[in-house]
Every structure is written in structure tokens, then in C-alpha cells.
Amino acid sequence: MSLGTHHYALTTTWTGNRGTGTSGYRDYDRASTIGVAGKPELLASSDKPFRGDPSRWNPEDLLLAALSECHLLSYLHACVTASVVVLDYRDDASGTMQEDGRGGGAFTEVVLHPVVTIADESMRAAAEAAHAQANAWCFIANSVSFPVRHEATILVA
CATH class of the missing domain: 3.30.300.20 (K homology (KH) domain)
Incomplete structure (x- = not known):
């Protein structure tokens, strides 16, 4: 059996800029989108206790x-x-x-x-x-x- 090295890649894009970026702790969303070529996008955020969106994956x-x-x-x-x-x-x-x-x-x-x-x-x-x-x-x-x-x-x- 051949031993191999496997590489994985994805792109995480922050989508939570409300217009002022990270000007303050409460001024931005923790929302992001995770993408892998050829797969559906995954909507992500932080967990609710960390000011995240509970409807998204954390x-x-x-x-x-x-x-x-x-x-x-x-x-x-x-x-x-x-x-x-x-x-x-x-x-x-x-x-x-x-x-x-x-x-x-x-x-x-x-x-x-x-x-x-x-x-x-x-x-x-x-x-x-x-x-x-x-x-x-x-x-x-x-x-x-x-x-x-x-x-x-x-x-x-």
C-alpha cells in the first residue's frame, strides 16, 4: 500500500461587515461563508454565546x-x-x-x-x-x- 500526503483547501470569507468593519466588538457580525470547489457553500458563524448566529454552523x-x-x-x-x-x-x-x-x-x-x-x-x-x-x-x-x-x-x- 502506498503512503500518501493529502492536501485540502477551502476558502473562508467573512461576510459580517455591517459597514464599519471591526470598529467595535458589537459592530460586526460573525458571519462567514466556507467554500470548497464543487461543493455547496456552508454558512458559518461563531456560537451564540460568542455573539454568533445560532442558525449557522460554528x-x-x-x-x-x-x-x-x-x-x-x-x-x-x-x-x-x-x-x-x-x-x-x-x-x-x-x-x-x-x-x-x-x-x-x-x-x-x-x-x-x-x-x-x-x-x-x-x-x-x-x-x-x-x-x-x-x-x-x-x-x-x-x-x-x-x-x-x-x-x-x-x-x-
Whole structure:
């Protein structure tokens, strides 16, 4: 297998200038548009506690979504290699971010709660083990400095 380096690019454009730029903390919107060539634009902002628009994606949402999606894709691959037939998958992910009191902060943990439906009871042990393999394979989980835990539920169709 060939090891490769992969590059990703996007454009983030601030769209929140109300006419006076950042002349004051309350004088501008936190709105932006994230674009990747050939994909729909993503409307973004800061989270509501940080004067953002709650109807738009915020960086914290996007980080949580990236971890959840990466685990899903890695998990499906792990299941295929272990001969586990997945029929359904849903993850209600949650994350905790702690402000540091100096204007910054960091995520302290993300917990994924995948509910996986498999085809047969005989696949249960392999389906459970596939979560650890998925975590080891997930590029995004391997890129963050906080724990990404998994509290999975396995159902049989």
C-alpha cells in the first residue's frame, strides 16, 4: 500500500461587515461563508454565546461533525474487513469545550454515541471491536489533543 500526503483547501470569507468593519466588538457580525470547489457553500458563524448566529454552523459544530463523520466512515471500513454487515448507523455525538478565562479555551472531550444495527447476532463481538479499530484509523481523532470516547450500542436487525 502506498503512503500518501493529502492536501485540502477551502476558502473562508467573512461576510459580517455591517459597514464599519471591526470598529467595535458589537459592530460586526460573525458571519462567514466556507467554500470548497464543487461543493455547496456552508454558512458559518461563531456560537451564540460568542455573539454568533445560532442558525449557522460554528467551528465547534464542525469539529464535532468531523469527528463523528470520520468515525462513521472508519467504522464502516472496519466492519467490512471483519465481515460485519451494518444495516443502520446513527451517532448522537457530544463534546465539551472549556473556556480558560483568558479569551481562549479548548475541547476537553468528545463522546460519540453510535447506535449500530447489524444483520446477525453472531457479528456482535466483531461489531463492538470495530469501534476501537475505527478510532485507530480515524484521521481526525488522531489529530486532536483530547480524548474521543465511544459509547456504542449494537442492535441486531
